[in-house]
Amino acid sequence: MRQVAEVCERNFSRHLEDLKSLVRIPSVSFDGFEPAEVRKSVHAVAALLKKTGLENVQVLEVPGAHPYAYGEWLKAPGKPTLLLYAHHDVQPPGRTELWQSPPFEPTPRLGPGGERLYGRGTADDKAGIIIHTAAISSYLETLGSLPVNIKVVIEGEEETGSAHLAEFLKTYRSMLDADVLVLTDSGNFDCGIPALTIALRGMIGLGVEVRALTKSVHSGMWGGPVPDPAMALTKMLAALVDDEGRIAIPGVREQVRPLGKEEELEMKKLPVNEADFRKQSGMVPGARLLREGPSLLGQLWRFPSLTVNAFEASSKKQAGNIINDAAWAKVTIRLVPDMNAEKVLKQLEDFLKAHVPWGLEIKLTVESCAGPWATNPIGPAFEAAKAAMKAGYGVEPYQIGMGGSIPFVQPFSDALGGAPALLIGVEDPYTNAHGENESLLLSDFKKGCISQVYLFSEIAERWR
Ligand SMILES: [Zn+2]
Numbered sequence: 001m002r003q004v005a006e007v008c009e010r011n012f013s014r015h016l017e018d019l020k021s022l023v024r025i026p027s028v029s030f031d032g033f034e035p036a037e038v039r040k041s042v043h044a045v046a047a048l049l050k051k052t053g054l055e056n057v058q059v060l061e062v063p064g065a066h067p068y069a070y071g072e073w074l075k076a077p078g079k080p081t082l083l084l085y086a087h088h089d090v091q092p093p094g095r096t097e098l099w100q101s102p103p104f105e106p107t108p109r110l111g112p113g114g115e116r117l118y119g120r121g122t123a124d125d126k127a128g129i130i131i132h133t134a135a136i137s138s139y140l141e142t143l144g145s146l147p148v149n150i151k152v153v154i155e156g157e158e159e160t161g162s163a164h165l166a167e168f169l170k171t172y173r174s175m176l177d178a179d180v181l182v183l184t185d186s187g188n189f190d191c192g193i194p195a196l197t198i199a200l201r202g203m204i205g206l207g208v209e210v211r212a213l214t215k216s217v218h219s220g221m222w223g224g225p226v227p228d229p230a231m232a233l234t235k236m237l238a239a240l241v242d243d244e245g246r247i248a249i250p251g252v253r254e255q256v257r258p259l260g261k262e263e264e265l266e267m268k269k270l271p272v273n274e275a276d277f278r279k280q281s282g283m284v285p286g287a288r289l290l291r292e293g294p295s296l297l298g299q300l301w302r303f304p305s306l307t308v309n310a311f312e313a314s315s316k317k318q319a320g321n322i323i324n325d326a327a328w329a330k331v332t333i334r335l336v337p338d339m340n341a342e343k344v345l346k347q348l349e350d351f352l353k354a355h356v357p358w359g360l361e362i363k364l365t366v367e368s369c370a371g372p373w374a375t376n377p378i379g380p381a382f383e384a385a386k387a388a389m390k391a392g393y394g395v396e397p398y399q400i401g402m403g404g405s406i407p408f409v410q411p412f413s414d415a416l417g418g419a420p421a422l423l424i425g426v427e428d429p430y431t432n433a434h435g436e437n438e439s440l441l442l443s444d445f446k447k448g449c450i451s452q453v454y455l456f457s458e459i460a461e462r463w464r
Pocket residue numbers: 087124125158185
């Protein structure tokens with residue numbers, strides 16, 4: 001295995017070039033962005049899978065969905081089959097003027113932990129694709145074969161909540177049989193310290209429009225008797241949380257599974273430095289942490305949170321003296337075990353409808369609805385993952401939860417009869433995924449690729 005790992009390391013600059021060419025394609029899957037770019041991206045990924053030596057490479061389509069890329073290598077009879085997942089779509093770049101280098105021109109420079117590659121999608125999640133292809137090509141080039149069977153699925157709409165996942169599963173279920181899921185879309189504990197992610201928060205997202213008028217009007221000529229929809233929406237949103245930022249919608253927090261004794265002990269073991277946490281998140285000096293539970297990090301995956309992601313009435317540029325016709329906001333709630341996504345969505349909808357002041361019109365649009373995920377990391381696949389990370393990084397991995405969501409995990413694991421899901425990845429606390437100046441620590445990227453080489457052989461050895 002050492003030999004394959006060495007080949008992977010020797011060819012690292014080539015894998016890095018593959019990453020850069022994917023990052024140059026602005027594959028933003030959000031409405032209002034060019035869908036042709038996501039299509040260009042899927043073809044680039046498919047070409048890479050082919051170049052890597054995978055067979056039966058295809059672009060998989062579901063009506064209305066951004067396309068997936070697929071490839072396989074199934075020549076290891078009697079050995080387990082791994083379904084390797086990553087996604088090729090990215091978040092919008094955000095405020096381009098805040099980027100220190102263009103978001104879609106991958107640029108190396110020094111940052112936290114050493115040399116980093118800056119650009120949208122460098123870490124989330126185009127590096128996740130390359131980790132798979134780097135490991136596969138290292139085996140095929142060195143030995144001409146792999147120790148396990150491989151299926152690769154690269155999704156095109158993870159960042160928008162995988163709206164067509166159920167349809168995708170239904171359409172392609174027969175192609176996707178596997179013993180273990182390997183998802184490279186999460187993060188390390190810190191620079192140089194790997195982690196196995198064993199819990200994810202779920203997410204529901206709701207667009208809320210409150211309308212008072214059929215057109216915007218002069219705020220002097222009409223202000224007073226005519227209700228202001230921006231103020232109405234603000235009052236509704238303010239009622240969603242209490243003074244400590246906790247969700248105040250009746251019946252929502254009651255669903256949260258109480259912390260177990262052992263869980264609490266595990267959480268307390270995680271080293272947390274409040275000052276680092278504040279720095280990594282970029283909190284302004286006077287801002288207060290809104291704490292819940294025994295552990296600051298544990299709070300991120302064992303307690304729910306509510307965020308107003310966007311608010312639109314007029315804009316800073318167009319801020320005339322008007323009463324806006326309508327106001328709009330996007331509200332998301334991150335869910336933890338045992339919260340039920342459909343139930344929480346209904347509770348949020350009912351709460352907002354009941355709190356619209358002054359008889360204004362309300363329109364709700366569901367944007368996402370995915371439950372939380374948690375696993376008990378016991379068995380050969382998890383043992384293999386821990387051994388592989390130790391081999392690649394030279395240090396023991398932590399087992400952590402993640403505050404984010406990957407809608408793919410639960411339905412796929414369910415469809416595969418509860419197959420173990422290994423969540424690994426190369427984001428770190430300085431990556432700033434989804435924000436401006438997203439970056440990837442190159443030394444960890446290399447270690448992640450090498451770990452993946454070890455993962456294939458570790459699973460093959462441990463599987464009975
Ligand atoms: Zn991602």
